[in-house]
Amino acid sequence: MGTTDSSIVDAARARPGLLFVVLLAGLLLVDLAAKLAGVGLGPIGGSLSVDRLGSNLWNGVVIGLVIGLAGIGLSMTYSILSFANFSHGDLVSVGAFSGWGVAFLIAGLGDIPVRALLTVRDAGNASPGAIGAHILTTPGAILVGLVAAFVVTALLAVALDRAFYKPMRDRDGISLLIASIGAALIVRYLLQFGYGSDRRGVTASVDASNLAFDPLGLSVNAHELTILVAAVGLMLAMHGMLQHTKLGTAMRAMADNKDLALITGIPAERVVTATWIIGGGLAGASGYLYVLLRGTIQFDFGWLLLLLIFAAVILGGIGSVYGAIVGGLVIGVVFTTSTIWIPSDFNQAAAFAVMILMLLLRPEGLFGGVTTA
Amino acid sequence: MTADAAADDAETTAAETEASEAGDSDATATAGTDHAIDGDAILRLRDLDAGYGDLQILSDVVLDVADGEYVTVVGPNGAGKSTVMKTVFGLTTHMGGTVEFEGEPIHGLAPEQIIREGVGFVPQNDNVFPGLSVRENLEMGAYILDEVPEDQIETIYDRFPILRERSEQKAGTLSGGQRQMVAMGRALMLDPDLLLLDEPSAGLAPDLVSDMFDRIDRINDGGTAVLMVEQNAKEALRRCDRGYVLVNGENRYTDRGDVLLADEGVRQDFLGG
Numbered sequence: 208m209g210t211t212d213s214s215i216v217d218a219a220r221a222r223p224g225l226l227f228v229v230l231l232a233g234l235l236l237v238d239l240a241a242k243l244a245g246v247g248l249g250p251i252g253g254s255l256s257v258d259r260l261g262s263n264l265w266n267g268v269v270i271g272l273v274i275g276l277a278g279i280g281l282s283m284t285y286s287i288l289s290f291a292n293f294s295h296g297d298l299v300s301v302g303a304f305s306g307w308g309v310a311f312l313i314a315g316l317g318d319i320p321v322r323a324l325l326t327v328r329d330a331g332n333a334s335p336g337a338i339g340a341h342i343l344t345t346p347g348a349i350l351v352g353l354v355a356a357f358v359v360t361a362l363l364a365v366a367l368d369r370a371f372y373k374p375m376r377d378r379d380g381i382s383l384l385i386a387s388i389g390a391a392l393i394v395r396y397l398l399q400f401g402y403g404s405d406r407r408g409v410t411a412s413v414d415a416s417n418l419a420f421d422p423l424g425l426s427v428n429a430h431e432l433t434i435l436v437a438a439v440g441l442m443l444a445m446h447g448m449l450q451h452t453k454l455g456t457a458m459r460a461m462a463d464n465k466d467l468a469l470i471t472g473i474p475a476e477r478v479v480t481a482t483w484i485i486g487g488g489l490a491g492a493s494g495y496l497y498v499l500l501r502g503t504i505q506f507d508f509g510w511l512l513l514l515l516i517f518a519a520v521i522l523g524g525i526g527s528v529y530g531a532i533v534g535g536l537v538i539g540v541v542f543t544t545s546t547i548w549i550p551s552d553f554n555q556a557a558a559f560a561v562m563i564l565m566l567l568l569r570p571e572g573l574f575g576g577v578t579t580a
Numbered sequence: 581m582t583a584d585a586a587a588d589d590a591e592t593t594a595a596e597t598e599a600s601e602a603g604d605s606d607a608t609a610t611a612g613t614d615h616a617i618d619g620d621a622i623l624r625l626r627d628l629d630a631g632y633g634d635l636q637i638l639s640d641v642v643l644d645v646a647d648g649e650y651v652t653v654v655g656p657n658g659a660g661k662s663t664v665m666k667t668v669f670g671l672t673t674h675m676g677g678t679v680e681f682e683g684e685p686i687h688g689l690a691p692e693q694i695i696r697e698g699v700g701f702v703p704q705n706d707n708v709f710p711g712l713s714v715r716e717n718l719e720m721g722a723y724i725l726d727e728v729p730e731d732q733i734e735t736i737y738d739r740f741p742i743l744r745e746r747s748e749q750k751a752g753t754l755s756g757g758q759r760q761m762v763a764m765g766r767a768l769m770l771d772p773d774l775l776l777l778d779e780p781s782a783g784l785a786p787d788l789v790s791d792m793f794d795r796i797d798r799i800n801d802g803g804t805a806v807l808m809v810e811q812n813a814k815e816a817l818r819r820c821d822r823g824y825v826l827v828n829g830e831n832r833y834t835d836r837g838d839v840l841l842a843d844e845g846v847r848q849d850f851l852g853g
Contacts, residue, residue: 472695
């Protein structure tokens with residue numbers, strides 16, 4: 208046999224996991240091609256329309272953007288404060304409830320009691336449709352709601368920092384992590400206390416506006432487009448802030464080396480506060496957008512989403528803002544395209560399987576070692 | 581029991597040290613032990629006790645740096661040399677005595693305030709932000725100013741021309757010598773009156789060490805007072821105006837660098853004969 212063969216064998220022996228992943232990915236691609244061509248070869252192939260694949264990918268990108276947006280804050284607090292913040296998911300929920308409360312208030316003021324509106328509840332006969340929470344009918348309300356989601360969540364994040372994390376600044380990451388679980392429980396059950404525990408519809412589905420346009424045979428609805436624009440806009444603003452402002456440079460410096468930042472004269476506490484404002488605000492915005500996508504809201508949805516956010520952040524390399532975005536997109540696409548092969552009940556499992564494979568094969572993540580920069 | 585034994589040990593050691601000290605000064609020592617200077621000093625340490633948490637490292641340390649002076653602190657490992665530097669910069673637990681800078685007490689101030697007073701500090705390890713560009717590293721050195729001082733960045737690029745070439749490169753990708761320049765440049769961004777250097781030659785390739793000392797000479801020639809801790813004691817004492825020899829967190833000798841170098845006791849104890 209030639210040397211090429213033996214070097215492939217050597218590589219396979221050295222990294223059997225990689226070989227397994229490559230084989231599996233190859234098999235899935237062959238199967239995907241067969242499905243698209245409509246060829247059936249025993250267990251392989253079947254039928255899948257290009258449209259369905261396209262819409263799976265598009266849905267994956269949209270949910271991935273929302274997850275990535277939430278992941279930015281998680282990654283930032285990890286790199287600057289050195290702890291995994293388990294209350295981040297509940298900040299996502301807070302953004303959704305506070306933002307939609309404000310959006311409802313603006314869209315439905317006058318006809319429906321303020322209390323019902325602020326608690327994101329349709330009262331009496333009024334359905335979400337009657338309140339008219341839809342980007343095409345009430346764009347102003349939706350936009351103000353997004354801003355409110357950012358601001359309220361940012362303020363809460365700073366308040367939680369002052370109350371719980373600041374007094375523990377010198378403690379190790381595990382103590383802070385456990386404190387954050389406590390903070391998460393407090394926030395979550397305050398949400399349940401204030402807003403109730405039922406799942407309810409929020410956005411209106413107005414038939415005529417459902418189809419905004421359909422490039423490449425995709426049906427892209429107006430809400431998905433809103434999410435795309437808002438999420439990408441926030442990410443670009445984040446990028447500009449990190450790379451081109453003094454505060455952003457100081458954040459990257461803190462993430463690089465906290466001790467050196469201290470003796471360089473960077474005011475650590477001010478940078479930490481800014482980190483909570485930005486990270487918390489983006490988490491709130493992502494929760495608000497998630498509800499725009501799903502159409503329903505429930506007090507613990509952020510907590511349930513946190514696992515996927517963690518998967519995205521770990522996949523991208525924890526501590527890296529750009530890794531969080533890319534990780535979010537990968538998790539989102541895996542989440543939606545996995546339904547081609549497995550029942551949709553298991554699509555979360557597929558997302559975590561990808562995360563576990565990443566941890567086994569490249570533990571530092573996609574952007575590992577490249578901290579916030 | 582063990583505690584008593586340890587205390588006994590410590591007493592014995594202290595007694596021996598005292599004895600040998602007395603012996604040295606009788607027989608061979610010519611180096612001075614007058615740790616304070618006569619004239620004005622911009623940095624004045626008096627009877628300084630400091631350490632980390634409950635652990636005291638320095639006791640009764642006396643040290644002066646005159647305006648524009650180049651002072652070196654040498655001594656065996658664990659003598660507390662770096663602790664002196666960190667204490668001046670407010671990074672240790674102050675336990676007693678005073679640190680005065682330009683006549684004002686600065687012990688108890690936070691590093692950010694000490695920077696404002698006009699002290700720059702280059703720590704020994706991890707002294708650049710690896711993910712930031714060379715220019716961003718320098719900009720961070722002037723964080724407390726509202727505007728980035730472009731003229732000061734130019735001055736530093738003139739001093740270290742290689743940094744101008746590498747301006748947009750990430751500091752983490754530079755060689756050890758270039759990183760040391762970035763670290764010094766960052767500490768010089770506010771044009772300090774006193775520059776603290778903690779083991780600047782540590783980790784440098786031998787052929788780069790004398791270049792580095794040349795650069796420190798030039799910084800000092802520009803009027804900046806330098807307080808340096810150095811493992812490479814011979815070279816440091818050759819270059820400096822005055823040197824302090826520290827042992828076990830206490831002053832031992834203080835004199836001109838060449839006098840310390842010539843002193844038999846100093847040579848035998850710390851300079852390898």
